[in-house]
Amino acid sequence: MIVTRTSKFLYGLALAIGFISCDKVEEPIVPVTGVYLEELYGPAPRFQPEGEPHQRVLLEDFTGHDCGNCPRAHIVASQLLGVYSDELAVVAIHAGGFANPNPTIGLITDWSTPEGEYYYSTQLGEIAIPAGRVNRRPDASAFIGFGSWADTVQAARAIQTAVNMQLKASHHEASNHWNVHVFSEWLRDAEGDYKLVVMLTESGIIAPQLNYIVGQGYVDPVYHHEHMLRNTGTGATGLPVFSNPRAGTLDTQSYTFEWNSAWVPENCEVIAFLTEGDNGRVVNVAKVKLVP
Numbered sequence: 001m002i003v004t005r006t007s008k009f010l011y012g013l014a015l016a017i018g019f020i021s022c023d024k025v026e027e028p029i030v031p032v033t034g035v036y037l038e039e040l041y042g043p044a045p046r047f048q049p050e051g052e053p054h055q056r057v058l059l060e061d062f063t064g065h066d067c068g069n070c071p072r073a074h075i076v077a078s079q080l081l082g083v084y085s086d087e088l089a090v091v092a093i094h095a096g097g098f099a100n101p102n103p104t105i106g107l108i109t110d111w112s113t114p115e116g117e118y119y120y121s122t123q124l125g126e127i128a129i130p131a132g133r134v135n136r137r138p139d140a141s142a143f144i145g146f147g148s149w150a151d152t153v154q155a156a157r158a159i160q161t162a163v164n165m166q167l168k169a170s171h172h173e174a175s176n177h178w179n180v181h182v183f184s185e186w187l188r189d190a191e192g193d194y195k196l197v198v199m200l201t202e203s204g205i206i207a208p209q210l211n212y213i214v215g216q217g218y219v220d221p222v223y224h225h226e227h228m229l230r231n232t233g234t235g236a237t238g239l240p241v242f243s244n245p246r247a248g249t250l251d252t253q254s255y256t257f258e259w260n261s262a263w264v265p266e267n268c269e270v271i272a273f274l275t276e277g278d279n280g281r282v283v284n285v286a287k288v289k290l291v292p
Contacts, residue, residue, distance in 0.1 A: 002137040022044025040175065044254040047166050047183035055161040057153050058273050059090045060133040060283040061227075062120055062143070066108050068212035073130035073146035074226065080153055081096045087272045088153060090227045092199055095120035098129060105219050106208045115236040118228050123280070140280030162190045163245070167286035169270040176259045178290060180233070182272045184242075186249040192277045194245065195238035196253055200231040200290070204267040227269070233257040238275060266291045 033282045038044075061077050063070040077090045094111040101110050120126060123140045124133075135154040145154055166183040180198050209223035232238075233255060241253060259265075273285035 057156045067098035068210040070130045076146045115232045118236045135282040165286040171265040182253045184251045194242040197238035199271040200235045236242045
């Protein structure tokens with residue numbers, strides 16, 4: 001049996017952040033403020049099911065502009081993208097103490113996000129960086145050093161997924177919106193609950209970065225920051241979209257989000273992924289340029 005449904009939401013960018021015991025960060029809240037604007041943008045697009053399993057991989061790189069060893073991890077992420085291209089989605093998450101501004105060496109801008117701080121402080125427990133997660137396996141608290149990223153990405157791609165994902169996105173300058181349509185195609189029955197996370201990343205950001213590759217204490221004033229997390233329109237841990245999905249289920253989730261003028265749309269990428277139950281494992285991911 002094939003089931004098709006379309007969900008339509010608009011989420012504001014107002015993010016409320018709180019703190020609980022110790023240094024753990026409470027999950028940021030993204031309030032619902034409206035619906036997908038179908039009367040303005042038309043019906044959600046149709047997708048063609050792929051049929052065969054197509055596993056892609058999410059690499060989250062936890063980093064900071066005051067982390068001198070982090071550029072080494074950035075190089076590894078770039079090399080992996082050169083190998084896997086559209087099969088790999090990379091997110092650079094600036095979080096923790098090394099993401100704080102340090103005006104004494106020219107690090108003025110705070111590139112962190114409430115969602116990134118939640119991932120770093122609450123899910124990972126304020127680990128030493130650089131470090132990363134690959135499909136959040138075995139669960140969302142697991143992290144590995146960048147020396148192991150290549151082997152872990154290769155192993156993650158070998159896992160046969162239960163669900164294929166496709167993605168379309170668009171930017172609308174006149175109305176100050178960005179639209180996202182996420183298509184899921186369940187290939188076999190699955191048990192449990194699944195959440196959808198939609199992220200926006202931006203590349204080509206030129207800003208200072210402490211860079212020990214060049215030399216101890218060297219700050220590169222024109223460092224190119226790539227794949228920087230800018231926003232999660234659906235909240236840090238995502239929205240519940242499936243419960244015990246059955247094989248043959250076809251699902252389109254459509255969203256309209258408010259745009260932030262500080263972002264450069266031509267440099268942005270949208271990443272969508274499904275996570276499994278309470279453990280937060282990523283079951284599959286899709287990515288697309290916001291502006292083709």
